[in-house]
Amino acid sequence: MERRLTAILAADVVGYSTLMGEDEVGTLERLKSCRRELIDPAIKEFRGRMIKLMGDGALVEFASVVDAVQCAAAIQRRMAVRDQDTSDSRHIRFRIGVNLGDVIVEENDIYGDGVNIAARLESMAEPGGVCISGTAFDHAVHKVDVGFASLGGQRLKNIADPVRAYRLLLDPAASGKVVDAPHRPGSRVMILASVAALAFAVLAGIFAWHKFSAPLRPSVAVLPFANLGGDPGQDYFADGITEDLITDLTKLSGLDVIARNSVFAYKDKPAALADVASDLGVRFVVEGSVRRTGEQIRLNAQLIDTATGDNLWANRFDRGMAGVFAVQDEMSGEIAKALGMQPSAAESEHMARPPTENLEAYDFYLRAEQTARTGRRDGLREALTLYDKTEELDPAFAEAFAADAATTVYIWRASFNDILQSAPARKRAYEKASRALQLDPDLSSPYAILGVMQVVDRRYEEAIASAEQAVALGPGDAETQIALGYVQLYAGNHAEAAAAVDMALRLDPSLSAVNREVAGLVFLVQGNNGKAVATLERACDDAPAVGDFRITLAAAYARAGRLPDAKAAIIEGLRLMPTPGYDSLSSWRLAGAQYRNARDSGLIIDALQQAGLPEWPFGFTGDERNRLKGQEIVSLVLGHTLQGQLEPGHQPAILQIGKDGKAAFRSTTRLVTETVYVNRDLLCEQSENMFGRPDCGPVYKRSDDASNGYSFANSSKVFHFAVVK
CATH class of the missing domain: 2.40.128 (Lipocalin)
Structure with missing residues (x-):
């Protein structure tokens, strides 16, 4: 049985039985004409797939919920001006419902609550109107040229839990608005029910206040902003807006912010916000869109409380390119305020500081970061070249120098001498980190880099102090936490190392493969073999062409007693090396000299020996x-x-x-x-x-x-x- 998450559009004809009773032949002809000239072209335009036609309705599937909502709006707007000279009694009008939900797929049909909710919402829609679910709204708001009126939680027939519902406002003047629908007067029963609901809400609010006003820190995920400009070549710009907002929010000491790797797993993949919140362990989600036209940008964003479905904040910014970083500062400040946070003077000043005024330098920086994250040796080599171009374009771009140092120190500590020999790599890392701190003394990453280099030099206490300083400056930054875990691993402090990588995984459930290898080593040395295997398997899945990760996984397999898997991992790892066979026990012994406790490196080397790693290259x-x-x-x-x-x-x-x-x-x-x-x-x-x-x-x-x-x-x-x- 196949399941998938999909967007469903359900439509039917208002008063179909009456229309057929009054003029059966004419109604059928008008309906066929309507489908042929308006509905089918709209479905094709927005990349829908007709599942089935009923006598008075249709069920259509879309890969994108934004496409589904746009299609629904287009149909209703076009229907409103069609056949205007036809008498009202013969006028064909549709109701449409849209939902994003899980469906069961059997041959060419779909079933399940995802379909049923779309059908129930369709029956709630006004003639000529569209009603959508909260899950559809979460993904479509600010991405389509309509407004939305909240209908609150609705009890739908045969659906266990209330479903948030929204009515589309099709008037172009309402585009971008999100409003509460006016309350309708009800009967005494409804009033009593409302009083009971209010009492329940008060109790729930007291519970929620206790739960969320406790020492638990608020947590937020910034989903990748959608690029609405129509040019895929501008994706980097939308990604940059997202990444800079994440970076700014991590500067708030009282907020946990999910890292870039984890949120970008949702790029171009529709997902219900409740699922995102559950997967990432957050209560609040930011999402938005960017449209760049020449030197003008339009940026829409909103902050959603996933526990209630409420929009805590939403805004639209229309600026010239020269003001892009001012927009980011304004946006991060408004989000902080909506979360009830008051940044310190230092945090506000740091958030207001643009990373660079040079957008060309920013472009090279983003490309370098993307390339470096792969962990591939050719990617690391290319990243260094891109960082050089970035720094040449803007010699005051502190974050670029810090990122350059981070990539270089990884090359150095991993002994990738085919990319950069150890001595020049060490020199470059120190110089770039020092330059970053000269430009911005409050950056956390240069301290993390310093800690890594100090532990390799066996200056353990200094390394711990540097890594802890990095965490103090960037407590919500997964990169600083993983650096602390790395330092504590080699210093022999296993519990502290595990705590740091657990925090890194909490902040970034989709850690980069490079950092996930560090986490796997921590769990391996700690003796948690199952967790080490799972972590390192994920690193290999995320970077299937990187042989180094498979060698590390082989050690975990051997420690877990899975020798056949360990031997297979060694063979595959050596095959994937840029120079096949260029790894050996001797290289692990040399690198293992940085462990304070010889038994820690010995444990890994013994495991690799069991797995069949050769003594010499x-x-x-x-x-x-x-x-x-x-x-x-x-x-x-x-x-x-x-x-x-x-x-x-x-x-x-x-x-x-x-x-x-x-x-x-x-x-x-x-x-x-x-x-x-x-x-x-x-x-x-x-x-x-x-x-x-x-x-x-x-x-x-x-x-x-x-x-x-x-x-x-x-x-x-x-x-x-x-x-x-």
Whole structure:
């Protein structure tokens, strides 16, 4: 049995039986003509699908509730001016109901309460009018050129719970208005019922006051603003409005704001606001639309209390492009006021500060952010280029420098040396974060970045202090919470790490795959294997082309006792690497040196070993019978030049080593100055790369090489060489 969420339009002819009784042939001809010339074209225009025609009505399905409401309004407006010279007694008029609801699909028909509610609303509509449900209203308000009159909660036949209903105001002068319908005088019974309802409402209000005036913080989700301009190329602008509003609201210390990743899961996907509230764990929802025409913008927005269905605030802004950031400031201030919040002077000043005056820079910034969130190495590389363009266009764009630093520090801590070598990545991250703080000392993200870098440097207490400062400046920012979780993970504070990532997941149930990997590691080290598996599986689902996440998932599978799944994840992860096979236990050991407690990194490495991750890159193994001892390595390499090829692909490379161990390694893609030395039976390279840590590995005599060749492997390379001088 298939189910889906869909928009349903139900229509019927007013007084059909009477019309047929008076003029059966004429009524049928007029009705057929009406369908052929008006109704069918309108359904096609708004991308509807006719489910079935009855003698006096129709049932139509739409993928978009906005399209369904627009179609209903168009039909009724066109019908109002059709056949005006026909006598009123013969005039065909429709009632229309529209609902957004769950339906059961069987062959070409649909069933269920979603359809029944549309039919009941149709019967409530006035002749020539349209009645829609609250779920339809929630998605259509401010997105269609009609007004709405609230009819309150309605008891509908065979529907268990009251349904919010709205009447469309089709007069163009009412477009954009949302009004309460006038109360109709009722009987004594209705008055008594109203008194009882009022008493119940008072009790409910007392309960709600106690519930929501308790120390619980208000929570809000800002849904992606719809782009009504008709140009998909302007989506970035509507997205930017949404993201900046989220950013401004997170600056309010008493408000929990759902992060960008989670709300953008609803972009272009109709969903009932009650479901959104339940899924995201919020009471309040902001939604709106943006229309950009040349240098003019029109922005509509509303704030809805999902517990009651009430519109707490709504406004429309018509401005020139130069005033776009002033509109955002005004909007965030009005929403804060509607939520009963009084921003501090510092919060108000920070909210009023535009991120940039340069819209071209803003465009590059948005594209960089979108690309960086993928976690793909090619995406990360492209993001750095886009940030460079942003900063060149606006050297005072603090948020761009902070985002650049965040992406760079991820590249650095993940040892993605094929994107940016460790030393320049570290330098870039520090410089960008410092510049961001110079431009805006109240930004939280640079402190989070600093905390991550300090923990990698094993400066644990400083790292915790920096991450806590980030959270203090941005308590409602999921990124700062995940940074605190990362720092506490490597500092060995498992409970604190779990609390931080739980808060991050609360603020952003759809965490980016990059951040979800951090959460999965926290749960893994904490010993919550089931939660680790679920979290890391979601990261892989969200970023199916990123091999690194599958390697981490393999460790979780192994810890959960799912070895076949773990081995399969290793195979798939290595296949997805940009350079297939470029991951190994040796690289995890080197990166694991940042854990304060060796047992934490050991737990992960043991799991990966069980899963079948090779010891060295590209699955290299040497014959232990041909492995060189320490003194043999010293005699072979110190003071000599080694020339050969790198795996994979036999890329030419050369390693020149002085007698004092000062060395330079060159290939077609790398140039590194370093120190080379021998530690026991291992050859070690140490440079500013790889966090400044020694990267050591064995040297083997190649028994299959007649030219006295050797092989050297560590976490970053497999080098087949011969001594040339």
